[in-house]
Amino acid sequence: MHIPDSFIPIWQGAIYWIIVLVFITLALKWAKDEMNEEKLPLVAVLAAGIFALQSFNLPVSMGTSGHLVGGALAAIILGSPFAAVFILAMVLIVQGVLFGDGGITVMGANIINMGVIGGFVGFYTFKGLMGMTKSMPLSVFFAAWLACLIPALAASLELYLAGTFPLVEGMIAMGIYYAIIGVIEGIVTVGAIYLITTARPDLVDTGAKTATGA
Amino acid sequence: MDNKTFIIIGIIVALLIGVVAVFMASGDPDGLESTALVVQGQKELTGGTPENAEIHEETEGRFSYSSPMPDYSLGEQMGPLGGIIAIVLGTILAFFVVLGLTYGIRATRPAK
Numbered sequence: 001m002h003i004p005d006s007f008i009p010i011w012q013g014a015i016y017w018i019i020v021l022v023f024i025t026l027a028l029k030w031a032k033d034e035m036n037e038e039k040l041p042l043v044a045v046l047a048a049g050i051f052a053l054q055s056f057n058l059p060v061s062m063g064t065s066g067h068l069v070g071g072a073l074a075a076i077i078l079g080s081p082f083a084a085v086f087i088l089a090m091v092l093i094v095q096g097v098l099f100g101d102g103g104i105t106v107m108g109a110n111i112i113n114m115g116v117i118g119g120f121v122g123f124y125t126f127k128g129l130m131g132m133t134k135s136m137p138l139s140v141f142f143a144a145w146l147a148c149l150i151p152a153l154a155a156s157l158e159l160y161l162a163g164t165f166p167l168v169e170g171m172i173a174m175g176i177y178y179a180i181i182g183v184i185e186g187i188v189t190v191g192a193i194y195l196i197t198t199a200r201p202d203l204v205d206t207g208a209k210t211a212t213g214a
Numbered sequence: 215m216d217n218k219t220f221i222i223i224g225i226i227v228a229l230l231i232g233v234v235a236v237f238m239a240s241g242d243p244d245g246l247e248s249t250a251l252v253v254q255g256q257k258e259l260t261g262g263t264p265e266n267a268e269i270h271e272e273t274e275g276r277f278s279y280s281s282p283m284p285d286y287s288l289g290e291q292m293g294p295l296g297g298i299i300a301i302v303l304g305t306i307l308a309f310f311v312v313l314g315l316t317y318g319i320r321a322t323r324p325a326k
Contacts, residue, residue: 001245004271005277005279041221045309046312047308047309047311052232055232057235063261064244067239067244105277165250199223200220
């Protein structure tokens, strides 16, 4: 769901940039407070993994393909929505500047959608569901699914404001496509979190212990 | 698993995913591009994407930028090898940008 430069006027892109700079500042503060020698490799490896997974488009029928976005993955595994803002911002900068995947003036909007909205929706959906269901895979899957769908609807709204998409038709098409792509997001996120927690249970702060323990 | 092993295995897994993606990834438009084709009347909502479908891009008053490796490729003549080089570079760069930035931020923290 990388928006290209041609889809949003420069002045609107500038507004998203200003908004996202607030979140990036908070994400840098998160990194400063929370990073330690142990978590550092996880953050960097996640960035590399999310970059690679984002290049892997899987067909989802209807002449459309989709790939993992990774906001829920980063936020859940590092225990903060700002982890998603931090990692997705860096990944999107590399993608936009080097590979033309997502525009430059619209990068603020892309970071808001995938990093900020994806991270916050993913993190708080996971926390809420984990409290209710106590099921890690179920909570992760649904959180990741929503963290794919809601950013897509946000992008659709931004593109309506930009005059690029009509409101209803855009929302319906984006909603249908990303509801299906979200299943990929869910499955890959569950798998990745399972692998990382198995390899390094000490690094992960998912609240799973308190939920299953006493 | 210690930090070093975790990093090495993590990077290898990421690189493998990226390299496999060069050969296996679907060339169909993503959800956003599909939606653009639908609202521009070039594609049915639930139908396949026609071969000649092309997204109309507004250029008037819009920023335009030419990236060094557009579409994760080094151009037609380089083929899949160019794709692999692009993905490997991007994956490693993503790793080092985040690692470097995180180290940089930590360095600004007052010593305890």
